[in-house]
Amino acid sequence: MLQSFYTAFTGLTADKRWLSIISDNIANVNTVGFKAERAVFEDLLARSLTTFKNGAPVNTEIGGGVFVSATVKDFSQGTFMNTNNPLDLALDGEGFFMVRDNQGLTYYTRNGEFRLDANGDLINMLGMKVQGWMLDDNGNMAGAISNITVPMSMDPKVTKNISFEEPSNLDSRADVITAQFDPANSTTYNYVNSQTVYDSLGNPHTLTYYFQKIDTGTWRVYTLIDGTLTPVTDGNGNYYEYVTLKFDSNGNVVSAGSDTQVSLAQNEQDTGTNGAFTLANPPVIGSVHIKAIDGVTVNIHDEGDGDGDGIGNLVDENGNVVGTINYATGEIQLEGDYANSSSITVDYLYNPTAATATLDYKDITITGYDPNTGAQTPFTFAVNYEKLRQLASDFIFYAQQDGNSKGDLMAVAVSEDGVIKATYSNGKVKDIARLAIATFKDKEMLVRKGSWLYVPNVQTFTPVIMPGGVISKVRSGMLEMSNVDIANEFINLITAQRSYQANARVITTDDQILQETMNIKR
Template identity: 65%
Template sequence: MLQSFYTAFTGLSADKRWLSVISDNIANVNTVGFKSERAIFEDLLSRSLTTIKNGAPVNQEIGGGTFVSATVKDFSQGTFMNTNNPLDLALDGEGFFMVKDNEGATYYTRNGQFRLDANGNVVNMLGMKVQGWMLDENGNISGALSSISIPMSIDPKTTTYVAFKEPSNLDSRAEFIEDNPNTADVDESIFNPANSDTFNYVNSVTIYDSLGNPHQLDYYFIHKQDSTGSYWLIYSSIDGKPVEIPKDGNNYAFLKVKFQTNGSIDPVNIKGYGKVSDNSGETLTESSDNGEFTLSNTPVVPGSIGEITYTIGGQNRTLLDNGKGQLIDKETGDVRGTIDYSSGKIFISELAGNGSTDSINVSSYQYYDSSESTNALDPKRIQTAAVDLDGGAAPIKLSYNLLQLKQLASDFMFYAEQDGNSKGDLVSISVSEDGLINATYTNGKVRNIARLAVATFKDKEMLVRKGSWLYVPNMQTYTPVIMPGGAVSKIRSGMLEMSNVDIANEFINLITAQRSYQANARVITTDDQILQETMNIKR
């Protein structure tokens, strides 16, 4: 009879454990990423006796009650809650985020409440570092699985590469700029940035030096023709300073570009045009008091004139060529004169009509002729000569890619990409469905920084709860399958996965556990009454 006491007691103990599981589920109904547990009951066998009667087995099996032998996790998908925080992440599908503590231990979690710490590390609410792969500048995985760190700023990068991209087009119908050396009006025939009649189109790209300073790279396009057909000359300058093309031991002021009959660039007909020569300097004197001076060699490479110095009223003046036909006072920035690059005529307004015949010193300048390079240039990589920049930055050398430039009967269009940038500070972070973390900076750059790692397990019951939303495998040798986000589950940015606890189901289990506990307690009461009656037999 005493056995039935213990049998009922096992029921009470099992029901208490079941109530603990139920209460834990209900308590965690608001815990992000929580997975509910289900109690597994197992029966106890007190004794089992089998006898044979008339050749048939007869069993006597008396149970010893029950106990909770295990709990099973319910890894079904929880509902999503919108937070609008880009580093709040939810896994839509299988898998776990991976986080690592300061001792190097790795944990797995469905809680995607992440943030940036002061050092730019992506961490969870416990300060554990989120794991993934860092990416290089081209967006490729650059190393092994590691903690994800977002650069809080990016350093300046010197522009080294400028590429013309589709839909860049030079209109084949554009008028030709006549190149007639006998023309009376040389302004109409020789390139001059200050005279729009000497070129067809002009456009610019912003590039950056080693200090992150922006500079304006201008392209001038000039439609020409000769006995071999039509072609284009391309002149470029940085802040008015000429960008020259070295080839065959010479520097050339222009690129000479021809196109095929289908409008694409002719890769064997890209040459340097207008061989550049240097003049170390000249002293020029007015022929009359009109402020005009004429260089001895023309045409002049725009922007190549060095310092022009003179004295007026006891004051020394230094003028600089801005590459657009203007002479700028080095000290004040005022415009004090002009230069006609086609004729080499210099005009300085304050020297005109001042009652004297003045002289100026031109420290240096460059001029060019109509010769072109012997060998063709590679349209994918046209190297330029170095250009000295103001502001203490290193000289800049560029590589041009013209391969996608076309000549079609369509309007002029210009689109170019360059690989430089100024210094930028972090503005915002976004995460794509495939776990790609992008950072946006104040300089307009958007960079692919890292790719989140997602771990999956063949048997998720091997995972053991460690509290604080964390799981670990129950065997050190049990390793997960690790893959980038998006492979088996999508990453939902700005959302959190809520607990998958079903309140209605838990309340039903709560009622069932309560009734079961009452029933087992009633068995003990009944056993006690029967035992009391047995004790009363002696009376």
């Protein structure tokens, strides 16, 4: 009889633990990423006896009650809550985010409430570092899994590569032009457009392309940096005034070359009287730069031949006309404050010979020419014209370059495949890192550590780790809420309560029976 007391007591104990599990689930109904627990009941066996009657076995089994042997986690997907915070992340599918504490221990969590700290590290609300792969400049994962750090600024980068991209087009219906190219005379070219390029300090410079159709399917491309004509090179120390592009009948570039070789002249000095000078070699239109007059540094360049008479104006950095240049004879006449000058130092491009060059239209090098110093600059751009077309359609200019000025971090976004993108004040958007997502063959091996965190119950166990977007999509601006079903928990609560009451009644009944037994003696 006393055994029934203890059997009912195990029921009370099990129901009490079940109530604890239910109350924990209900209490965490608003906990981000929480996974509900389910109690596993196991029966106890007090006595088991097997006898035989007429050769047949007869079992006598008396149970000893019940106990909660384990809890099982419900890893089903929780509902998503929209937060509009780009660093609030939710996993749509399998897997866990990986975070690491200061001791180097890795935890796993479904809670994606992340933020950037003052150092640019991506952390959770506990200050643990979110794990992933840092990306190189080409967007490829570089190195092992590590802390994700978003740079707070972007260093300036000198432009090195320029490429024309679809739908760039030169209108094949344009008229052929036979006049000498002059950037100041719009009748000497068919189309002009420009893009910004950058030096090593992040200073912006304007690279301008002038397109001149000289024959059917044949175009010349002149390039100017900050208004100064710049040559192209074949890589063997030879420089050319322009690039000649030839297109086939389908409008594709098939070859590139040039037939006007030029040379770089630096620090050529000339003397004269009353501001009159004659250069030893006639310059190319738009290429003259006077960097010193009577030993004093100046910044004077020619504007080109605006009316076709072979004479161009010389202007200072404020656009004031300070003299003229005769491109045919090389004669310079300074005016105004410089009218009585006796010496000048000139840098320019000139035409010593006429030579034909074959160039690679996929890799044509433009050599910069600094109007402030008159010298060749570190501006060396590799230009790819491969995707430039010549079709019977309007002119379209679309060219990409890989340089940038200094930029400060403005915003961070995360794509569905877990790529963290940073937007900077210079307009650049850079792929910084890619989130690491871990999954386990048996998720029940995970042990709750509180604060949304899990660890494997075997320290040497290795999870399956893959980039975001492979087994689950990363939803930015959302959080996965608890998957606790309130209605189901209330039903379980009622069931646990009634079960507890029933076991209590068993103990009461046992007490009454024991009392009747005691009364037999009376």
